[in-house]
Amino acid sequence: MENNNKKKKVALIGCGLIGQSWAISFLSAGFSVSLFDPTDGVTKTAKEKITAKLSDLQNHGLISKRKISDYFSKIYLAPSISKAVQDSVYVQESGPENLSIKKSLTQKIDKATPDNIPIASSTSGIPTSLYASELDGNYRCIVAHPINPPHLIPAVEIVPAPFTSKSTTQTVKEIISSIGKEPLELKKEIPGFVVNRLQGALLIEAFKLVKEEICSANEIDKAISDGLGLRWSFMGPFQTIHLNAPEGIKGYVGRYEKMYQDMFKGGDFDWAELVKNGLETELLKLYPLEEREEHEEQRNNNLMKLLIHKA
Amino acid sequence: MENNNKKKKVALIGCGLIGQSWAISFLSAGFSVSLFDPTDGVTKTAKEKITAKLSDLQNHGLISKRKISDYFSKIYLAPSISKAVQDSVYVQESGPENLSIKKSLTQKIDKATPDNIPIASSTSGIPTSLYASELDGNYRCIVAHPINPPHLIPAVEIVPAPFTSKSTTQTVKEIISSIGKEPLELKKEIPGFVVNRLQGALLIEAFKLVKEEICSANEIDKAISDGLGLRWSFMGPFQTIHLNAPEGIKGYVGRYEKMYQDMFKGGDFDWAELVKNGLETELLKLYPLEEREEHEEQRNNNLMKLLIHKA
Numbered sequence: 001m002e003n004n005n006k007k008k009k010v011a012l013i014g015c016g017l018i019g020q021s022w023a024i025s026f027l028s029a030g031f032s033v034s035l036f037d038p039t040d041g042v043t044k045t046a047k048e049k050i051t052a053k054l055s056d057l058q059n060h061g062l063i064s065k066r067k068i069s070d071y072f073s074k075i076y077l078a079p080s081i082s083k084a085v086q087d088s089v090y091v092q093e094s095g096p097e098n099l100s101i102k103k104s105l106t107q108k109i110d111k112a113t114p115d116n117i118p119i120a121s122s123t124s125g126i127p128t129s130l131y132a133s134e135l136d137g138n139y140r141c142i143v144a145h146p147i148n149p150p151h152l153i154p155a156v157e158i159v160p161a162p163f164t165s166k167s168t169t170q171t172v173k174e175i176i177s178s179i180g181k182e183p184l185e186l187k188k189e190i191p192g193f194v195v196n197r198l199q200g201a202l203l204i205e206a207f208k209l210v211k212e213e214i215c216s217a218n219e220i221d222k223a224i225s226d227g228l229g230l231r232w233s234f235m236g237p238f239q240t241i242h243l244n245a246p247e248g249i250k251g252y253v254g255r256y257e258k259m260y261q262d263m264f265k266g267g268d269f270d271w272a273e274l275v276k277n278g279l280e281t282e283l284l285k286l287y288p289l290e291e292r293e294e295h296e297e298q299r300n301n302n303l304m305k306l307l308i309h310k311a
Numbered sequence: 312m313e314n315n316n317k318k319k320k321v322a323l324i325g326c327g328l329i330g331q332s333w334a335i336s337f338l339s340a341g342f343s344v345s346l347f348d349p350t351d352g353v354t355k356t357a358k359e360k361i362t363a364k365l366s367d368l369q370n371h372g373l374i375s376k377r378k379i380s381d382y383f384s385k386i387y388l389a390p391s392i393s394k395a396v397q398d399s400v401y402v403q404e405s406g407p408e409n410l411s412i413k414k415s416l417t418q419k420i421d422k423a424t425p426d427n428i429p430i431a432s433s434t435s436g437i438p439t440s441l442y443a444s445e446l447d448g449n450y451r452c453i454v455a456h457p458i459n460p461p462h463l464i465p466a467v468e469i470v471p472a473p474f475t476s477k478s479t480t481q482t483v484k485e486i487i488s489s490i491g492k493e494p495l496e497l498k499k500e501i502p503g504f505v506v507n508r509l510q511g512a513l514l515i516e517a518f519k520l521v522k523e524e525i526c527s528a529n530e531i532d533k534a535i536s537d538g539l540g541l542r543w544s545f546m547g548p549f550q551t552i553h554l555n556a557p558e559g560i561k562g563y564v565g566r567y568e569k570m571y572q573d574m575f576k577g578g579d580f581d582w583a584e585l586v587k588n589g590l591e592t593e594l595l596k597l598y599p600l601e602e603r604e605e606h607e608e609q610r611n612n613n614l615m616k617l618l619i620h621k622a
Contacts, residue, residue, distance in 0.1 A: 002374070003501040007482050010422055016365075051400055056611075057615070060612075060615040060616075062615055062619070118532055121379050125574075130598050131547065140451035147538045148555055148571065148612075149611060149614070152615065153537070153541055153614070154537040155533060155534055155537040155538030157534070161436060176538075182533055182537045184526065184530045184533055184534055184537075185526065185530065186525055186526050186530075187524055187525060188524065188525055190520075190523070190525050191573060192571070192574040194520060194525060194531060195538055195539060196570070196571075197516055197574055198516055198517065198520075198531070198534060198535065199548070200516075200547055200571040200575060201513050201515065201516035202509055202512050202513045203552070204512065204571065204575055205512035206509065206549065209501075209505060209508065210590055212501070214497055214498060214499050215495065215496065215498055216593060216595060217547075217590055217593050218547075218548040218549075219496065219497075219505065220505060220509070220547060220548020220549060221548065222331065222547060223466055223495055223505045223547070224543045224547040225459045225508060225544065225545055225546055225547045225550075226464070226465040226466040227464055227465070227495075227506055228506060228510055228543070229542075229543030229545070229592070230463075232536060232538065232543055232544070233540045233541050234540070235536055236528075236531060236533060236534070236535040236536045236540070237517050237531065237532065237535055238517065238529075239532050239533060239536075240571060241514070259435075259503065259511075260503070260507075260511040260515065263436075263502055263503040263507070263508055263511050264504060264511060264515055280526060282528050283528060286529060294610055299460075299615055300460060303463045303464070304368070304373055305371075305620055306353065306544065308371070308372065309616055309617065309620040311336065
């Protein structure tokens with residue numbers, strides 16, 4: 001995979017923490033990177049921080065033993081957007097989380113970038129429809145949203161707008177996979193995408209519990225870090241509940257839907273109906289009931305290793 | 312800690328998966344356990360499963376090298392509730408999640424158990440007020456809710472009713488700590504407690520995303536297990552957002568509250584107000600801004616180790 005990327009270059013527009021993390025991911029997968037930032041001096045500092053973090057990753061054995069100077073020589077500091085995107089196979093924009101800035105920045109990038117080269121945004125919640133619909137090159141605009149710290153967290157949300165071409169989506173997924181990330185494709189745009197909607201739902205409840213003086217923020221943190229988060233570090237919420245009832249998700253929903261619905265007046269649609277209309281089928285295909293014991297054992301082995309690792 | 316528990320016995324009423332896990336936690340911390348289950352033959356099977364899981368924990372180096380036969384000899388199969396609670400310093404009830412069953416079961420336990428011995432329930436969401444208010448011994452009734460699988464997950468929610476005595480709460484917290492668990496005390500009762508409310512809030516959003524065909528359940532699972540869950544396995548949601556803005560939680564809320572509020576119409580109260588009225592103070596005391604870099608480095612080191620462990 002690294003070899004295929006060797007002669008390829010990507011352009012990273014915006015070189016704060018997120019842009020720096022993208023640089024690390026692309027460099028360690030073999031790419032060259034062009035850095036551009038509208039603020040003077042930012043790319044120079046970024047280059048230093050990038051090489052420092054690359055050393056750190058090397059020391060932990062997470063990237064190959066290549067000399068840091070090799071990486072260093074593959075970082076270009078571009079004086080303009082046009083120079084940055086020149087000969088790049090992919091553009092990742094990591095500008096501020098502000099609609100009007102994102103609109104004008106994307107317009108500049110679109111004008112400077114050759115046809116068909118994908119322009120992905122790191123935005124954590126603004127759909128492409130809102131900032132790129134009027135551009136000539138809107139078909140190659142898309143969201144590729146990483147999670148902080150992006151050089152360490154695998155998941156990247158891929159969110160095409162209705163006007164994004166299928167080939168753009170496909171190319172972006174392939175590039176993201178080729179740097180060892182896990183692309184999660186959304187079928188439709190939604191504000192906040194999936195990651196921040198899940199985080200937001202949990203945060204709203206967490207703030208509410210603090211407001212109602214049920215417990216301290218620290219107790220809530222421990223409910224996650226000494227509780228739910230241990231399972232969630234290797235299995236998602238659906239796999240977790242699927243494994244929490246002998247009959248899988250159907251049994252879990254049958255037993256607990258009412259409890260959850262009673263807690264939250266907002267959750268007033270029928271989970272069981274959803275389970276019947278395809279959700280159970282999906283989960284049973286991924287995790288057949290015949291393999292329950294095996295999956296349970298896997299979960300427990302993972303937890304044990306995690307506990308040893310945490311200790 | 313183990314030595315202090317050596318001559319002590321606890322009674323475990325209800326010997327399904329949860330009861331078995333409690334047995335493992337108490338045994339490995341030095342206690343003897345009395346098992347009772349109303350269904351014939353259940354305690355015998357439970358004893359076999361308990362010893363099998365203890366071997367597994369030993370093989371992973373999570374409990375001491377004591378001979379399994381030593382543990383085996385500390386498991387008593389009681390023919391009745393009265394026999395089980397005899398000479399026990401603590402009673403843990405892990406019956407079915409059903410209000411009327413829990414009411415009558417707790418009544419029986421209360422009648423049989425000497426004064427002042429705590430009677431804790433494993434219920435995952437039914438407050439003690441609902442099932443024990445009319446009992447003579449209501450002052451020693453309380454919830455001690457573990458998380459599946461309870462012998463591996465540290466967090467245990469401690470939820471006293473308004474009528475639960477302070478000394479009961481204190482004793483239960485001490486016993487739970489003495490078996491190596493992390494007691495999380497709730498100041499007030501609330502249906503679903505904290506753990507299942509946090510899980511429920513996230514699940515409701517997860518079900519909604521599937522219903523609206525934003526993505527598959529598997530993509531949602533990956534958004535957690537390859538994304539949010541990695542951080543959450545060692546830092547809770549408040550510490551996470553506190554670390555995600557240079558100015559800590561105040562900066563994060565200033566920047567993102569609107570985004571989250573716009574996503575969820577239900578979240579219509581003022582986070583910033585809450586931050587101002589004590590939440591920021593709590594977090595700054597736990598995680599001062601001066602130590603940000605250190606905490607960031609710790610988070611990243613933990614993530615790196617976690618990634619190595621997952622690979």
